[in-house]
Structures are given as structure tokens and as C-alpha cells.
Amino acid sequence: xxxxxxxxxxxxxxxxxxxxxxxxxxxxxxxxxxxxxxxxxxxxxxxxxxxxxxxxxxxxxxxxxxxxxxxxxxxxxxxxxxxxxxxxxxxxxxxxxxxxxxxxxxxxxxxxxxxxxxxxxxxxxxxxxxxxxxxxxxxxxxxxxxxxxxxxxxxxxxxxxxxxxxxxxxxxxxxxxxxxxxxxxxxxxxxxxxxxxxxxxxxxxxxxxxxxxxxxxxxxxxxxxxxxxxxxxxxxxxxxxxxxxxxxx
Amino acid sequence: xxxxxxxxxxxxxxxxxxxxxxxxxxxxxxxxxxxxxxxxxxxxxxxxxxxxxxxxxxxxxxxxxxxxxxxxxxxxxxxxxxxxxxxxxxxxxxxxxxxxxxxxxxxxxxxxxxxxxxxxxxxxxxxxxxxxxxxxxxxxxxxxxxxxxxxxxxxxxxxxxxxxxxxxxxxxxxxxxxxxxxxxxxxxxxxxxxxxxxxxxxxxxxxxxxxxxxxxxxxxxxxxxxxxxxxxxxxxxxxxxxxxxxxxxxxxxxxxxxxxxxxxxxxxxxxxxxxxxxxxxxxxxxxxxxxxxxxxxxxxxxxxxxxxxxxxxxxxxxxxxxxxxxxxxxxxxxxxxxxxxxxxxxxxxxxxxxxxxxxxxxxxxxxxxxxxxxxxxxxxxxxxxxxxxxxxxxxxxxxxxxxxxxxxxxxxxxxxxxxxxxxxxxxxxxxxxxxxxxxxxxxxxxxxxxxxxxxxxxxxxxx
Numbered sequence: 001x002x003x004x005x006x007x008x009x010x011x012x013x014x015x016x017x018x019x020x021x022x023x024x025x026x027x028x029x030x031x032x033x034x035x036x037x038x039x040x041x042x043x044x045x046x047x048x049x050x051x052x053x054x055x056x057x058x059x060x061x062x063x064x065x066x067x068x069x070x071x072x073x074x075x076x077x078x079x080x081x082x083x084x085x086x087x088x089x090x091x092x093x094x095x096x097x098x099x100x101x102x103x104x105x106x107x108x109x110x111x112x113x114x115x116x117x118x119x120x121x122x123x124x125x126x127x128x129x130x131x132x133x134x135x136x137x138x139x140x141x142x143x144x145x146x147x148x149x150x151x152x153x154x155x156x157x158x159x160x161x162x163x164x165x166x167x168x169x170x171x172x173x174x175x176x177x178x179x180x181x182x183x184x185x186x187x188x189x190x191x192x193x194x195x196x197x198x199x200x201x202x203x204x205x206x207x208x209x210x211x212x213x214x215x216x217x218x219x220x221x222x223x224x225x226x227x228x229x230x231x232x233x234x235x236x237x238x239x240x241x242x243x244x245x246x247x248x249x
Numbered sequence: 250x251x252x253x254x255x256x257x258x259x260x261x262x263x264x265x266x267x268x269x270x271x272x273x274x275x276x277x278x279x280x281x282x283x284x285x286x287x288x289x290x291x292x293x294x295x296x297x298x299x300x301x302x303x304x305x306x307x308x309x310x311x312x313x314x315x316x317x318x319x320x321x322x323x324x325x326x327x328x329x330x331x332x333x334x335x336x337x338x339x340x341x342x343x344x345x346x347x348x349x350x351x352x353x354x355x356x357x358x359x360x361x362x363x364x365x366x367x368x369x370x371x372x373x374x375x376x377x378x379x380x381x382x383x384x385x386x387x388x389x390x391x392x393x394x395x396x397x398x399x400x401x402x403x404x405x406x407x408x409x410x411x412x413x414x415x416x417x418x419x420x421x422x423x424x425x426x427x428x429x430x431x432x433x434x435x436x437x438x439x440x441x442x443x444x445x446x447x448x449x450x451x452x453x454x455x456x457x458x459x460x461x462x463x464x465x466x467x468x469x470x471x472x473x474x475x476x477x478x479x480x481x482x483x484x485x486x487x488x489x490x491x492x493x494x495x496x497x498x499x500x501x502x503x504x505x506x507x508x509x510x511x512x513x514x515x516x517x518x519x520x521x522x523x524x525x526x527x528x529x530x531x532x533x534x535x536x537x538x539x540x541x542x543x544x545x546x547x548x549x550x551x552x553x554x555x556x557x558x559x560x561x562x563x564x565x566x567x568x569x570x571x572x573x574x575x576x577x578x579x580x581x582x583x584x585x586x587x588x589x590x591x592x593x594x595x596x597x598x599x600x601x602x603x604x605x606x607x608x609x610x611x612x613x614x615x616x617x618x619x620x621x622x623x624x625x626x627x628x629x630x631x632x633x634x635x636x637x638x639x640x641x642x643x644x645x646x647x648x649x650x651x652x653x654x655x656x657x658x659x660x661x662x663x664x665x666x667x668x669x670x671x672x673x674x675x676x677x678x679x680x681x682x683x684x685x686x687x688x689x690x691x692x693x694x695x696x697x698x699x700x701x702x703x704x705x706x707x708x709x710x711x712x
Binding site: 049050051052096097099100124125126127128130156158179180181182183184185186187210211228231 | 558571574582583584585597598599600634635636637659662664665666667668669670685687700
């Protein structure tokens, strides 16, 4: 009996492994195709840099490619590491200047409304039209389904994201910041988003800050920035609590 | 019938104009012409047909002809004298008659007669008058009368007086025969009415007036020569341009009067609009200023930007350079293909554009004007972005300049323009140090960024 049970378990394990191998084997070409298409679209962005309409059109196509890939090729059963690696591979051509933006970041989390993946990346559009994207997908019927995005909140800005400790474990708090591209100086936009597996909610949306520096803290974050009107530096500190985000300084 | 029959004639003369040489504040003597063309040019020929010869000293017709003085004396001139002068030749035929003649002056209502050079009541000329014609080609030069003021009002002459002034003269002669000779023919040449005046010369200053649409105290000064002239100048403008602006301002010149010098406040509306008005001249009637001014109203957003961005910087170059950066973005598809100051100078790209300044502080107004008119060219080597580095960042930039490296340095604080392309830091040595102090002390107020080729250094210095 024990043997039988072991045999069944072994069989199940073997079957699972075989299925995973098969799915990976079929997924690899799809991943490669998606990466190839995104690479081709990216090259078009370089050629059509001066054409604003074309820039937007191609950026939209890249976003759609990423969405299609996540929805059709990624399985919620896959580990977080595998999901990250596969998405990064697809977005390998979207690597902005490190001084201004993060490389593509994939976050996988078990959230209130199910297992979710949040993808943040910048579509590189020369010479300074990178288009930040934060999109989220939730498990649905054995697949990931598009749940929502922050839209074009960061259009005209670069993009850095940091996970901030959330009040509860079933939501993801994502602190996004970016620097304005054609601003003469250093102007930052910050947003704190909460994602519960269903939709994004904006928790914090301050006015743009000049010469800002962000510091992550165990219970929140602080941001120092230049108050040009009063020619002084302002430090704001925020703490995440069960009641939400509270400014403590 | 008397053997010494008297004939009288009132005749009127048309005189050609001699164009005077006009010089500033110099007295000018000019001859006036009659208005209209009722008399033929050249010597006046009076016959019974056209101008009756009246016998017996009984004057029944006194035709008087107004002078077109108003248009012949420049507006604003100070009239010093009106002279009835210069009968230089005359004939009378048949030539056996002696005659006397007196010039007449009339204001259209009253008439005065010049008697031996001075005004007097009208009466028949008498034999022995200073101005006499004796016969064929026998005459004396005479008729001079000088009026230093209007003899009817006893006030200084005005230009309007010259249009009401009428002139003629009365001739009487004796027929030495027993029978009057009719028709008689009397002819004289070159009767002149001279006006002595000091022409008004106007100048306008300053040569360039800059103003903001929020300014209410900037003015053009009109100066009259002679300085005793009362003037109420108006203004006209020539060519208007409005480069790279979304709306055209209207200029308003406030009416003002004064003696010698008048300040006329110039304002511009609507707020934020702009204009370059060239060949702006002060006018007194048709008399225009001998020089012209340029009135420049830069778009208010240019002033706002440099007040907000570089208001504390002492150097004009500091302020001008950031506006030149903005101008360098015109028509560049990488910066939105914009073509107006209002579209380029937006708070999203230029911090200072959100400044609330509504008027034109002197230095900012002057610098905005210099860039708006193109007086200041591309002083930033084609740069389209800039930033204010801290001292630490400035040290990084300096090192890159010294090394001549093609690798773009990090931690310079440079803006994200061309963040995914090759770009170059341009340090303009004539830009002053940042006046903010603190972390910015001893660093230039602005350092610029432009695109480059991959083999060019990542940081350079220009004068």
C-alpha cells in the first residue's frame, strides 16, 4: 500500500515534471518570439524617434506584446523565480540608462484576490521619451489575466520602483518615482500605489519635487527635496501603518 | 470830368513758394502761396475783365485771396513774423499815369492797409505813398510791412491764422489826360508774403523702449526744439513683428501735453502677449520726430522664466542663456516641435515659467527683450537643456572636462535630456557662480547639455 501510494505519488510527480518540461519546451519558442517582436518594435522606436504618433503607437504595441506574453505563456504554477526570468528575457531590449530608470522588474505576490504578478519597465524611446509602465496580472483559470495598470502616470518621467512594507500582507505597496526627462534640472514625481490583485489604488501623489532623494526605511520611507521657493531642503518621512500612510516628519 | 482822374484798383496776387532750407531751431523765412489757382502763375496781370478797375477812387470790389499757410509751415512751428514784401517790378500801361499803391491784409472780416510800412486803416492810397508806380517800368521797390503778431487779435501768430489771412493791395493812379483810359492794364511781378518761423524739431527717446504687458510706468519722451514749444505728441509705428509668439500685443500711447519735453506712457495689452514695433515716431500734426524708437514687448513668460530661474543672478548672460536654451528648442521634434515661447517655456520643462511675476523688472525685462529680438544669438553652442550643479557635481563635471573623456560622467546632476543618446555637457565659462550658496556655492549657476557624436568628448568648455 505504501508502495502503491509512493508509486502514485511518484507517478504524479513524474507526470507533473513531464508536463512542466513540455510546457517549458513549448513556452521557450513563444518567449523567444515575443522577445524578438519586442526587439523589432524597439528598433522601430529608434528610427521613428521624431514621430510622436508613431512613438506612441509602437509603445502601445510593446505593451500589448508583454500583456499577451504574460496572459498566454506564463503559468501561475511557475515559481516566482521562473516568472521573473522569463519576463526579463522577453523585455531584455528594454534596458534604459541605469542613472535614470530601473531595468525591468517583476514582482510576484500572493494577494487578497489571488496570485499576482506586477511588471514594471520602461519602454526605451530615444532620445528621451522612455515610457514607464506598471502593469499587473492576477491568476484566473490557471492563467494570468490582465488586472490593471497605472496608465500613463509617469509619461515624461523615468521610472524607479521599490516595494514598501504594506499594512497587510494581502496587498502590495509599490513606491514609484521618476525624473522628468526634458526638465532643466532635477524634478521627480513620486507615487505610492497599492495593488490588491484586482486594481491599483493611488495612496500618495505629492507634487513634483526638485532634487529629491529617496530613502527606504524599515517602516516606510523618507524623501528629501529642494524647496526652491524658500531655498532650503525639506525632509519628509512617511510610515506605513494599519491606518495607511502617515507622515511623521 | 477831371483832368486828373483817379483810378483805383484792388488787386490780388498769387505768389510762388520758395522752398526754405530747414535746419533745427534755425529761423526759416518762406514765402506763402495763395490757395487755389484763381490766378495764373507768373506776373499778375489785372485787367478790367478779370479784376475791375474802378474809377474815381471809389473801390467797389475788394477781392482778397486766402493764403494756404497752414500746410506750408510745419506743424508746431513758432511763427515770428509775417511780412508783406517785395514788389520788385511793375508795369502800367499806358504809361503816362502816376500811381500809388498800398498792400492790404485781411483776416476775412476786417482789412488793414499798410501805410508806409505799418498797419493803418484802409484808405485810398495817396500820391507820395512809399510804394508808387510811375509809369512803364517805373517803380520803386517797396511795400514792406512786418507783423510780429496777428494785427487783428494782437496775439502771436498761429498756423491757423495763416489760413484766414488774406492779402491784396490797392492801387490808385492818375490819368494825366482828360479821359480815363479803359481798360487799363497793371502788372507787377514778385509780390511776396514771407513768414518767418522757427520750425519745430522733435526727437523721441529712448531708442529702444522695452516693456512688459504688466508695466504702467514706462514711457517715451518727446523733446521739442525749440524747447519753448507746446506739444501734445501722438505716435505712429512702422513695421510690426512678433517672432515666435502666440499673440500680438496692442500698444497704447497715453495722451500728454507739455512745453519742451513730454513723457507719454506706453502700455501693452493683452497680458502675456508680445510685439516688436519699429520706426515708432512722435508726431505733432504732420511733423514727425527726426528719429525713431523701437518698442519691444517680450512675451511675459520669458520674463517670468528668468525671474523665477535666474532672478538672483547678477550676470545678464546668466539670464539670457536660459532663454537661448529655450529658443534652441524651437522646431526640434525631440522637444515637441514647438515654435512659440509660450509653448516652450512651460513649468514642466522650465521651473521659472511658473513664476507669478506680472510686470517687467528692469534687468529681466532687458534680457528678455534682447533674446526676443534676436539681439542675443546662440550663446550656449546649441544647447537645449541646462541645470544648476551642486559643488560636488560641478567637480565631477570639471574632471570630465579636463580628461576629455567620451564617457558621460555619472552623478553630475545633469538633466535627463538625451538620456538614451550621446550627449555633451557644455560649461560656459562666462556664466557666473550660483548665488544660492549652500551646496551650490562656487559652482556655476548653469551648465548646459547638448547632443553630440559618440567620438566627441562628453564635456567641453566654451567662453
